[in-house]
Amino acid sequence: MRAVAVQTFRAEPELVQLPKPEPGPGEVLVKIDYAALNPFDWQVADGLLDGRVPHVFPLVLGLDFAGRVDVVGPGENRFVVGDAVYGQAGRPPVGTGTYAEYVTMPHDTTIAGVPDGLALRAAAALPTAGMTALEILRTTTPLDPGATMLVVGAAGGVGSALTQLAAARDIRVVAAVRGDERERMRALGAAVSVDTTEQSVREACTGGVDAVVDLVSVDAESFGAYAGLLRSGGTALSTRGAAAPGQGVNFQLTASGALLDALAAAALAGEVHVPVEAEYPLEKAPEALARNRSGGARGKTLFVP
Structure with missing residues (x-):
């Protein structure tokens, strides 16, 4: 699959080809429609969490995503193939991120269904x-x-x-x-x-x-x-x-699927909408990250794999 990754800390992000991941027991494989940029993404690439949690390289960047369940792993699972989902892929090891065509997620972590009436594009900007x-x-x-x-x-x-x-x-x-x-x-x-x-x-x-x-x-x-x-x-x-x-x-965020459910309900009720400032194909992510470092963002940047 295509992904944007760094080979070492503080290296330049680049488009790479990686094996398509397979979901393990209790996991789902999500085909990503949109991934959202957070400043945390390039901070992680610079080594923000070095020595605190395990990392894998090439380190695929990204936390926030929205897409559809492509494959359901063995065992208990609350999702089925085709479900619209969104979430935050922040589990260790760091490096299995969302600037990619696919991501695997345990079904009981920070992933939730996207309710009818909430577009995947809008959901991706939220987590x-x-x-x-x-x-x-x-x-x-x-x-x-x-x-x-x-x-x-x-x-x-x-x-x-x-x-x-x-x-x-x-x-x-x-x-x-x-x-x-x-x-x-x-x-x-x-x-x-x-x-x-x-x-x-x-x-x-x-x-x-x-x-x-x-x-x-x-x-x-x-x-x-x-x-x-x-x-x-x-x-x-x-x-x-x-x-x-x-x-x-x-304050420190304690992310959860339940919090995502509450957030989706708030978005569906019209209480919150994170504006999208720009949308780029995945290969433009390195340039967008460089711009984000300079600050001044007034909305989310989304990547389309």
Whole structure:
């Protein structure tokens, strides 16, 4: 099969030919229709998890996918051939990724059915960003309708999904972004959009907020400046490990099939949609990864094997 992989850490991604995988007991082989790019993909290729989990080379990149079950392995299985599925292929060993024509997945891990009415293209953009946003929202609740949530870095994939999910629950979102994103963030449900290159977040949140979700700060000082806007009893959360003890919560996603089911239901109900910025054939993935390293993405990039 065709796949995009690196031969060693920090090598250039390239299109390669690999044997078509076969599903083991309790697994399914998925024919991938769409794979989605996450910054985590090139970070893994650079050795982010080196020494922490086992890897295989050539290391096929990619986590998020949507497609159809092509083969069902022996033993118990909740899927049948032809089922539309989507998920996150993040199990060890690292290197059996989704920038490929096929991927194998245990039926009881982070894979779920795509309900009728939800397009595979839309589903492929959801898993990592959507599950992260949904679990963040659960972590910061209970928030009453009308409560205010500050989302720092709201223009990215997680921020866009979180803004939509929070707005669907009548939570007032203050979206902190770089640049003039007022129209786009308003369309996603934000009550206020703050261009941090022109205005301080503190000026926009003079009355304080009930929750802070910081998707960008990498140090305790920057995170603490946002956490200081909390009203009594509020929750401050960092996805970058920036919260010092007593400052807030350092969030880590616990992905699951059940979370994917809840996310698909939310998407079907119109509560969340991760916008697709670009779509490329698989052989263009190395170029797209290079562009993603420079930052500034305003939606998902999808690859079509």
